[in-house]
Amino acid sequence: MRVAFVSNVVYPFVTGGAEKRIHEIGTRLTNKGHDVTIYGRQFWDGPEETTHEGMTLRAVAPGTELYTGDDGRRSITEALDFAARTVYPLNKYLRQNDHDVVVASVFPHFPVLAAKLATVGTDTPLVTTWHEVWGDYWNDYLGHLAPFGKLTEQITARIPQHPIAVSGITADRLARIGQDRTRIRTIPNGIDFDQIRAIEPAADGFDVLFAGRLIEDKRVDVLLRAFDRVAPADTTLGIVGDGPEREALEQLTTTLNSADQITFLGFLDDYADVLAHMRAADVFASPSTREGFGITYAEAMAAGCTVIGADHPDSAADEVIGDAGFLVEPTVDALTKTLEAALCGDRPSSDPVERAQRYDWDAVADQAETAYQNAIDGSW
Template identity: 30%
Template sequence: MKILRLTTLLDFGGQEKQYLSFTEKPELLKHHYVFAAIGFGGNAEETLRERGFEVHILNQPFAIKNIANIWKVYQLIKKLKPDVVHTAAAEANFHGMIAAKLAGVKTIIGEEVGIPNHSSTAQKVFRQVYRFADRIIGVSQSVKNHLVQIKEIPASKGEVIYNPVSLPRQSPKAASEKFEIVYVGRLEKVKNVETLIRAFANSRPKDAHLTIVGDGREREHLEALSAQLQMQDQITFTGFTSEPSKFLSNADLFILPSYSEGFGIAAAEAMFLKIPVLCSKVGGIPEFVKEGENGWLFDPKNTEELTSKLTEIMAMDASVLLKVGEKGHEEVSQKFTVERYIENIEGFYHHLHHD
């Protein structure tokens, strides 16, 4: 089968990371895959090409209101003649599924990569668009449940397929007398890094250090807050890196404080490295982080709770943290390997297309 996987962008991001994990072992793939982006390309585009995959970058303004994108995607589909079109992310779902339906594609699959914050109007729009799809994949049970709850899809149309997680590269742990805490992700309001910084300052961590890996629109504000709280000597902003594992490898604790996460891939990556995780109890995270067993959870709107959890964890014996990290590794190794994802997604394609 020829399968077109269409998304909004092919640069950096969660969907791009899924594609890169999926294709890191091309010898395991049974079908012919073509990748495309409505908007611009970049890092993921280059890596996919290096791995021998056909990639198409349409370089269009990708907002949903740009209805002309439907025609552009339609032309691409008619040229490629795929058996399956699998779209992912809001703009690609909207334009791609309509185009695939108009082009007469037999099997159409959409994928919701997060918890959508749709207005009532947007819900009505996607409710109609999703009728063109044979199935809608949610990257967690939480995502599927949300789509059903807001009535964008019936339960029978939803399918849960967890993201693949590439094994992060383990680097030697640098010697440090401090308790090392690491956050990896975008510096945007939804990631709630301000609450993390305030909780870290409130915990009065004399022998702890926080590394914030990533970049975004909130960086200047967060650096100013760090200085205002007189924590600049204990908080380091690294900026963006394509290899966050070199910072993760030094961590005694990984924290993901987001207000919303469809899956929580950064937490899963830390768990693959046997690093204990402290995460907000939102989206798909509680589906693999179990409180007090292989990690800890907190309410992202409750700074006091995060402060308390941080203080408690930093005081724990190293052997306790080691055990939690090992249990986390066991959990993600059973659920999120690239091999398991390939088996799940290719079986799903085969079943739908030949049903």
């Protein structure tokens, strides 16, 4: 099987959930003898076409800034530019019969539309991986430009494709904007279970940990206030990550009685350092109200943490955590109660480590391999 992934960013040169998924699935496919090519921006040094961990990396555009200003929003012009630059080279190689299937990640949407355009005149199927469906969230993200975002998402959902969603909640939302629910495969994001279990706990670890992008939907402010209500003087909270809300969150922390017990670590370049902090923590708390999947929950469960997520209609936390953690309303009062119980030793009814094994990348890659082959042979 010859697989072409389309992604403007390529892991590990840019780190993020969508590109890491491609990397983990792609490397496992190559280990099985499949041919894998990633079409992306050149964030790596050296020639435009190179080999990395058995995969061919083919640059169709130079590396550039992905975000605009200080608001943490992805650049629309970057996505449009990458999409425009992708069509011709991808179509050229498809016409040479170099690829059996094209796999494109959503978000952003324009490269998906470009990938579909590149398949015109060929019999190559397009598989899409939907990490989220935003719907009304476009109103918060783009303001007066929200109708443009919604229309683009709906057009992307309606083009002929073989759709994969990373969670049931994402699949349901995709069905509401144009896809046949019965045709949507659900294949979760994954973790390297053995790597997480082998990591030594951080010597300077924290009792309670959060890891993620510091944006409003993560509701880190709720966590800070809840921690301040219940944390004994010798209990610590670590905040791993960066984002547009960091300054406001740090300012909030200065007003809390537990300010000296809270540390903002920022973005950690080494993924192993994040895992080491998870291995050291007793509780992982993320009251995020918008999660298309929620990979940090799976990582934290594998690390042995007691995991607390938000019970919210826009979050797949309940799918990931199940009864191997706790789900609370994303309010200070609700989180305070559950956090206090967890710090006092309350544990979920199921083993979080055991549940985390189902998300190992080997299992996810096997599911993806089957789906890609089904798209090729017409048995989707």
